[in-house]
Amino acid sequence: MLSVRDSISRHSTVLDGVWNFKVDSHNSGFAKNWEAQPLRDTRPMAVPGSYNDVTVDADVHDHVGVVWYERTAIAPKYGEDRLILRFGSVTHEAVVFINGTQVATHKGGYLPFEADITELVKPGEEFRLTVAVDNRLLWQSIPPGYIDQNEAGEDVQHYWHDFYNYAGIHRSVRLYTRPAVHVSDVTIVTDIAGADGIVKYEVIAEGARKIAVRVLDPKGTQVATADGATGEIRVSNADFWAPGHGALYTLEITADEDVYPQRFGIRTVEIKDHQFLINGKPFYFRGYGRHEDNIIRGKGHDNVMMVHDFEVMKWQAANSFRTSHYPYAEEVMDYADEQGFVVIDETPAVGLNMSIGGGIFGNQGFTTFSPETANDATRAVHEQEIRDLIKRDKNHPCVVIWSIANEPETHTDASREYFAPLAQAAREADPTRPVGYVNVMISTPEKEKITDLFDVIMLNRYYGWYVDTGALGDAEKHLRDEIDGWLKLFPNKPIIFTEYGPDTLSGQKDYFRRPWSEEFQEDMIEMFHKVFDDYPEVVGEQMWNFADFQTTPGIMRVGGNKKGMFTRDRLPKTNAYKVRQRWIQMRDQLGW
Numbered sequence: 030m031l032s033v034r035d036s037i038s039r040h041s042t043v044l045d046g047v048w049n050f051k052v053d054s055h056n057s058g059f060a061k062n063w064e065a066q067p068l069r070d071t072r073p074m075a076v077p078g079s080y081n082d083v084t085v086d087a088d089v090h091d092h093v094g095v096v097w098y099e100r101t102a103i104a105p106k107y108g109e110d111r112l113i114l115r116f117g118s119v120t121h122e123a124v125v126f127i128n129g130t131q132v133a134t135h136k137g138g139y140l141p142f143e144a145d146i147t148e149l150v151k152p153g154e155e156f157r158l159t160v161a162v163d164n165r166l167l168w169q170s171i172p173p174g175y176i177d178q179n180e181a182g183e184d185v186q187h188y189w190h191d192f193y194n195y196a197g198i199h200r201s202v203r204l205y206t207r208p209a210v211h212v213s214d215v216t217i218v219t220d221i222a223g224a225d226g227i228v229k230y231e232v233i234a235e236g237a238r239k240i241a242v243r244v245l246d247p248k249g250t251q252v253a254t255a256d257g258a259t260g261e262i263r264v265s266n267a268d269f270w271a272p273g274h275g276a277l278y279t280l281e282i283t284a285d286e287d288v289y290p291q292r293f294g295i296r297t298v299e300i301k302d303h304q305f306l307i308n309g310k311p312f313y314f315r316g317y318g319r320h321e322d323n324i325i326r327g328k329g330h331d332n333v334m335m336v337h338d339f340e341v342m343k344w345q346a347a348n349s350f351r352t353s354h355y356p357y358a359e360e361v362m363d364y365a366d367e368q369g370f371v372v373i374d375e376t377p378a379v380g381l382n383m384s385i386g387g388g389i390f391g392n393q394g395f396t397t398f399s400p401e402t403a404n405d406a407t408r409a410v411h412e413q414e415i416r417d418l419i420k421r422d423k424n425h426p427c428v429v430i431w432s433i434a435n436e437p438e439t440h441t442d443a444s445r446e447y448f449a450p451l452a453q454a455a456r457e458a459d460p461t462r463p464v465g466y467v468n469v470m471i472s473t474p475e476k477e478k479i480t481d482l483f484d485v486i487m488l489n490r491y492y493g494w495y496v497d498t499g500a501l502g503d504a505e506k507h508l509r510d511e512i513d514g515w516l517k518l519f520p521n522k523p524i525i526f527t528e529y530g531p532d533t534l535s536g537q538k539d540y541f542r543r544p545w546s547e548e549f550q551e552d553m554i555e556m557f558h559k560v561f562d563d564y565p566e567v568v569g570e571q572m573w574n575f576a577d578f579q580t581t582p583g584i585m586r587v588g589g590n591k592k593g594m595f596t597r598d599r600l601p602k603t604n605a606y607k608v609r610q611r612w613i614q615m616r617d618q619l620g621w
């Protein structure tokens with residue numbers, strides 16, 4: 030889905046602010062047609078944001094089910110154009126009404142959706158916008174979960190991913206106008222020929238009589254033009270997008286009356302002899318798995334936090350991150366393009382593994398793939414998530430790998446049956462980028478059954494923490510053994526470590542450098558880095574996690590997951606300085 034962009038033919042307004050809000054305590058609002066009237070007995074709620082931590086009311090924080098948001102707005106003048114209402118994301122399911130009439134439903138908490146509301150509003154007149162938001166996770170949602178009841182008969186939500194189930198209207202809500210005949214999609218694929226860039230484009234604009242494009246360089250100067258819905262353009266002496274160099278061109282598309290500016294970067298991505306090449310040069314990933322997580326706002330997008338997080342990552346000389354464990358806000362992807370950060374883009378398929386719980390322990394008492402648990406319907410939803418993610422993010426030069434799942438079950442025949450069509454779907458949706466999934470520690474090379482379907486090996490490993498706890502000598506041996514095992518089976522696939530690191534309580538100091546201390550984090554991370562340096566096939570280190578983050582409470586988590594390089598308020602743990610030194614050195618040696 031195209032992002033909202035202003036142009037001569039498109040105008041947008043943002044509907045963020047303080048909305049009316051109401052918890053649907055008995056999940057009976059639909060039956061009672063709450064949308065038909067203005068909501069009664071509401072309380073204020075900020076949009077965008079997770080609602081959970083904004084109030085200090087457990088009935089809001091812990092509610093399982095539906096909450097309602099509402100505001101009024103004035104419809105702009107849109108003449109002959111269409112008026113579109115667009116949500117960046119609503120977690121996890123949304124039903125949207127205009128003056129009581131349903132205009133959209135959407136499942137999946139991390140991708141955008143929109144509705145044409147032209148016929149339901151009048152320019153200059155006020156209308157009521159009501160959004161019912163459901164936070165429930167079930168076996169047929171991605172991520173999955175289930176609900177049972179406690180002794181008091183209340184619903185209790187269970188899920189298997191290690192981050193808090195924040196919910197709400199997480200990203201901006203916009204109203205925008207566009208002509209009836211309009212650009213609805215564009216795919217841009219680039220190549221490099223010497224000093225020139227090759228730009229292939231394909232525009233979809235149903236009903237358009239005439240389609241023309243022009244290419245603007247990063248300074249905004251026109252460098253090429255072409256006619257037609259598809260074409261190939263040569264940009265001579267191009268300014269290539271590269272890690273650390275966010276050079277962005279614009280393909281300005283005109284389809285009859287509509288003008289849509291699509292940004293892109295000219296760059297190539299390729300895997301060759303276990304190397305990961307960007308613009309033909311070996312690239313080494315330095316960075317983290319991250320979360321959209323912050324104090325009070327939960328998963329709500331916030332530009333202050335976004336810019337700050339990138340500043341912190343740059344301070345540390347990181348060059349990449351993974352959008353663990355779901356698609357991030359479009360603003361983040363745009364900013365990564367601009368800042369020249371390299372991104373592994375992940376679907377929300379996390380927690381599809383009944384052999385593990387938050388962390389890696391514990392059988393969950395279910396079979397992962399079965400008609401009653403993750404089944405064909407789940408897979409269809411998962412496939413849609415893959416296709417929609419690729420549709421949204423395909424033109425971002427920052428995206429270099431699609432990660433279709435995090436730590437799923439992959440050691441059974443059922444898992445191969447589940448994943449083979451999904452790997453295929455990702456390749457169909459984007460034949461140009463490597464596809465992978467992130468492998469869990471119990472899916473060792475001897476047991477794992479799906480790596481041959483993918484281009485890269487992405488490993489989350491906790492030697493020294495969940496196993497060999499505190500025993501770094503043993504941990505190192507086991508880590509080396511495992512890498513050797515992968516190389517034997519797949520000598521030509523690059524390996525990226527997408528998670529490693531111990532929980533570390535900021536301020537916990539220890540002469541004996543034991544687990545949970547800041548000293549132990551330094552030692553364990555250093556051990557991993559020493560091992561990586563011995564293997565040219567390891568082409569990336571993305572530690573877990575950029576910052577401490579909120580999880581469900583449990584005996585393994587103290588106020589959340591503490592594996593951050595930084596605290597939840599983004600202050601450095603001791604290890605951050607050490608890693609900074611290493612990464613600055615690597616940047617100086619390898620280029621960005």
Ligand code: BDP
Pocket residue numbers: 190191192354387388389435436489528573590592
């Ligand atoms: C892995 C998961 C990640 C967890 C992490 C941990 O991919 O979401 O937060 O381990 O246990 O299992 O800290």
